[in-house]
Amino acid sequence: MLMFSYLMATGITTGAFYALVALGIVIVYKATEVVNLAHGELFMVGGMLAYTCYVMEGLPYVPSLLLAVAGAFLVGILTERVAYRSVLKHGLASVLVATIGVSFILKGIARYIWGGKGDYLSFPPLVSPEPLQFGNIMIMAQQLVVLLAAVVVMAGLALFFKRTRAGKWMQATASNPKAALLCGLRIDRIYMYTFAVGAAVAGAAGVLMAPLTLLYPDVGFVLFIKGLAAAVLGGITSVPGAVVGGLLLGVIEQLAAGYVHSSIQDVVPFLVIMFALTFLPTGLFGVRGLRKI
């Protein structure tokens, strides 16, 4: 029982990471029906920018976080403007190929600037690295910070989509681009901001998780796959679904690692993606019949 509760606790805290990554994927998918395969690299860029500000330049934490998020936002705008917008008219599949091209460009640039040969940059944790004791279970304080941040980001996004005009524009564009266009929305620009908001969420996730994941140019793709599995499990169009999917994925991974074999942990997300797409295409929270597959 102790092992089970330990695995559950670790699963939920790691699941919070995945949820945070999944949130960004879901935002972009909801508005544009494209999965941004460069999402992991935006995450990595956010972490690297924060590393530059916080560790190399010695800025305080909060300005570093904000700068990194702003940087990721700008990269999001830039990639949409340069690569995705002109490809969109050739169809969504072309945009997907363009995003994977962008992901390699970003990875190459990061390797050039922050790379080195197999260097792992370690990012000091925001809070004391001592593990906290809850009953018999030990949890890293930074994991709780990530969990909290995931909740904050989710609440913020929910408010953004419900309460702000920009959020409503995005939802309108997502549900019917033609009607949105006829209402006078500039859907090009809304797509651009959607990619940028997704990138900013990725950047924030990158900064928050950097102390736990370490930073290296290839870090993004691994977490992207996990976030994607979480998003697909949650139905890929649902913000709460992304969070539940993330937590569920974290728990499944930990249970598989604890009761089957520790190396199984890494293969769980791939199996979840393949299984969910083939047998559960609307996910747990997706609306049936909404997605064109």
Place this chain on the structure above:
Amino acid sequence: MPVQALVGHRSFLTLLFGTLLVLPAVANQYTLFVGNLMLLYIILALGLNILVGFAGQLAFANAAIYGIGAYGTALLQVHLGWSFWAAAPVGAVLAMVIGTLLAFPALRLSGIFLALATLAFAQATQWVLWHWQSVTFGAGGFRTPSPNFSWFAIKQDYGIYFVSWVVTVALFLFTWRIMRSRIGRAFVAMRDGEIAAQSLGIDLLAYKAMAFALSSFYAGVAGALYSGLLGYMSPEGFDLFQMIIQKAMIVVGGLGSVVGSVLGAALLVYIMEFMREFKSTQEIVFGVLLVGFMVFQPNGLVVFMKRWLPGWEEPMHLAEPPQAMSKSDVAEDTTAGDKAVVERT
């Protein structure tokens, strides 16, 4: 034949394959290796173009299938002591069988969801190569025996090269013929509209399975040859970057163009060899090529060839999109929106 027809795809192909045929006579060991790599990538690009360019199935599993072919061939030799000549066909067929199974999710999924599912499959394959250490030897890789050419009156170094050349030319001619046959036309019909194709009597399952089978057979053959060429096997060669290289080849050459696959593969192997030492430069250059062609010329270099060279014919290649009509783009987008609405209600 009119004189101007001499400047076309036939002379390009004759020149390229002719040069590659006489290369062993003049080249050193390294150039020969690059030439051999070029032949393998031509096979890979032909196979991937059948699946992505002709049949319109956006799959990301080709690098993994290539790896399965290579590992299958190498491991049969290492573990069971088979000769290369027995292991290579079995490795290629193994890759083909596994690749064909991917056609079943492809029936339910299309567009980007097929891409994501095959991406997950590719990463799962990577995981198996890394972690099933008792069979695949894990991350460190292993040495593979070099094929025996004693029965063949030729120097050992040139053996695998000539085998690759013969196989590449044979597969090229096969692709050229088959893409102009009923099968190729069925693929194109499926790509341009699944429902329309179905109503013309095209069995989607059969033709999707055939597209996956053909493309993974090509990848498996290339993998088998690769294991004979390199003599060393490690999982890194079959990762996502490998997929990007192959994808860039067919996008640069021309989606849905047989000669374009050859052109793209030959060109990009050449470029790749300039940057062999620098992974970051390779990633940036291949990413930029991929995105740049998607943005500026999504139908690839073949479009320019057709425009400038009078004898260049590619009947099955995608038509050029109408020139810069932003109004119609909006109209297209919005009709897509309409369709979505209809399907949702």
